Amino acid sequence: MMADAAIETIRDVVCGFCGLGCDDLSVEVEGREIRAKGTVCPEAARLLRRLDVADRPASLGGTAAGLDEAVEAARTILSTARAPLIGGLGTDMAGAGALVDLAIRFGGVLDHYASEGLFRNYAAAQRTGWLSTTLAEVRNRCDVLLVVGEDPTVNWGRLFERFFPETPLFAGKDRKVVFLGGAPGEKAKGQLGHAEVSHIPTGDPVAVLEALSVLVEGRTPPGSSFGGVPVAEVAGLAEALRAAHYAVVTWNAGASTDGDLIAERSTALVDALNVTTRAGVFPLGGRDNIIGVNQLMLWRIGYPLRTAIRGQQSAHDGTLYATDAALADADVLVWVSAFRPEPPPAFTGKIIALAHPETVFDKEPDVLIPVGTPGVDHAGTVFRMDSIVSLPLGALRVATLPSVAEAVRRIAEG
Ligand code: SF4
Secondary structure (H helix, E strand, O other), X not given: OOEOOOOEEEEEEOOOOOOOOOOOEEEEEEOOEXXXXXXXXXXXXXXXXXXXOOOOOOEEOOEEOOHHHHHHHHHHHHHXXXXXXXXXXXXXXXXXXXXXXXXXXXXXXXXXXXXXXXXXXXXXXXXXXXXEOOHHHHHHHOOEEEEEEXXXXXXXXXXXXXXXXXXXXXXXXXXXXXXXXXXXXXXHHHHOOOOEEEEEEOOOHHHHHHHHHHHHOOOOOOOOEEOOEEHHHHHHHHHHHHHOOEEEEEEOHHHOOOHHHHHHHHHHHHHHHOOOOEEEEEEOOOHHHHHHHHHHHHHHHOOOOOEEEEOOEEEEOOOOOOHHHHHHHOOEEEEEEOOOOOOOOOOOOEEEEEEOOOOOOOOOOOEEEEOOOEOOOEOEEEEOOOOOOEEEEOOOOOOOOOOHHHXXXXXXXX
């Protein structure tokens, strides 16, 4: 990073919020205040913003308490817990490691609050495998991009700026982007000004993807339209994909209850394309370091998210240990959200929250320990959505709140 004087401008800031891993942000830091500078995505501007206000104190049932007192109360609750759920898991790699240690010590189910899309994608990958690509490959080689579902810039504000830069290394000038489902919004169109953008509206992208695979294989699907799209239009898209040097299909499995089917049919389409050309899938995801937390669990215990640790045993079940299902059996919820003020789900048992200080709770948690944000209050590491790159986040100001890793270690080590 390079720093100016006075109101300090910090450049080349890495952003850890949505998983896209933009590393070119500029922020102004004035005392304890932080604000994004220049044009950045609204998500980053909102989540980086900090005012010069006193830290929210730790609390017990809504009554202010010292940090030591809150740590002690959390340890007491966990010591007598029958079935804790350690959820949210919006944290950096150090925090994730400490939370796995916490589960090993007290037992518990581990799940990330945004894991639904990840497991819909896993369902497809487990059935058939997939040929996935990376952000760098999309940027530099992809010449036909098929975007399935709604415009993803709602969740990944700079996606197409990162996907399709004006000067790719290897792809030619004639780059095409086809939106299959929702129409591209103004933001997407603005970022894709140098590409040929088209839109095929449909409420049933799964049906269109199925027909596309058949057409790419050189066969004729029965019917005159698919998902409301005339066969001639589907055939035109199949031909564009077959003619591509490097086609990529991308989707957000978390946005649709059909996410697992979209993942499976997109994977099948890419398999069919790879018989004659080169193609890959790029599933979208990665919010609040879900990819990194999932990787860490695989390294540490050999199972992904949605795993229960009890005694010396671990067991994974993608349905039983999903947050909603696990809450039905849990008596304690440890809720972790350091990147954003994401509130915990409704729960009648005891709640220990290691939370962003601006979190608004329906019911004050039994124990609240406000924590700092990685990449704002303290340094940390997160993973990019394509699992390829780990991103070093720097501190923008002196931390006055503990990190998740520090808070969890204090609870576990007493
Ligand atoms: S698109 Fe994502 S990574 Fe990039 S600036 Fe916005 S929130 Fe950060």
